Amino acid sequence: MQLCDFISNEDIKNELSEAMSSGTLPHAIIIDGAKGTGKRTLATIIAQYGVCLADNGRPCGVCSGCLKAIHGSHPDIFIADGNHSGELAVNVIRQIRSDAYIKPNEAPAKVFMLLNCDKMLAPAQNAFLKVLEEPPANVMFVMTVTSANMLLETVRSRSRIYSLFPADPKQAAEFAAQKFPDKPYEELLRAAGLCGGNIGQTIQLIESGGEEAKILAEEIFASMQKSSEYELLVRTNQLTKDRAFAAAVLDNMLEISAECLKAAVGAETNSEIAVQIARKMTKKKIYAMAETIRNACGILNTNVNLNFFGTWLCAVLKA
């Protein structure tokens, strides 16, 4: 894949393209944007740039370096995904820190992709900060996160932030049409419209049709605003259905937290509930709530008894 294949976000593509051709790409990049806006795709294109073997027009998309990057098998690209338990834990970050000083195997540069940093706890971010402050030569760090506000100010200030926005619904529908050639175009366009042009969410909506986890996450946030604890407890106890469902609800809750932080700093958000919460809670409290939800994601991965989990989550969210 090349930069021109990435759909929409022309400003960012132009800026990246210039930086790539002039060799001035920053060593630390944060890509933020809602789930489904193509953060991982763009991060992979940037990683390709780091390992591409072409003399010019990098990333070329066809050399062995680019192809290995696309297939996720390049020895000089390290991927840690916050959606996989423990991959962004502090010990992993310390390992990354020391690996960063070892020369690349075969590529011009070594690339560390830290994906879904929404779940990266503060101690891990602080450990990461050390290598950002004194970056080794020929090393690139590419992070993805729903909102850069979820990361510590110290990490943000040492990185270049590129914010992705959804595509035009028509562009999203055209993309979906390649994936679902048998579906009527009108149906795809309707789904793309419902998702505000967000390509990933459009695909997900067409595939699953179900929005149950998203709805429950919003209901939990709405219940948190009420004085009685009872309604919140009823909602959090719905997480006991099954672990995968609970994980999907927590993921949605993290996304809403990111939207709350956006609203709290006056940035644009489509989330009505986030706007309401940002009116009532301070930025500090929202950040603490996001940290609580991140901790809950970690606890859910430890085979906790789900019956207690709902009650526990209710208590910590109310605290």
Ligand SMILES: [Zn+2]
């Ligand atoms: Zn290449």
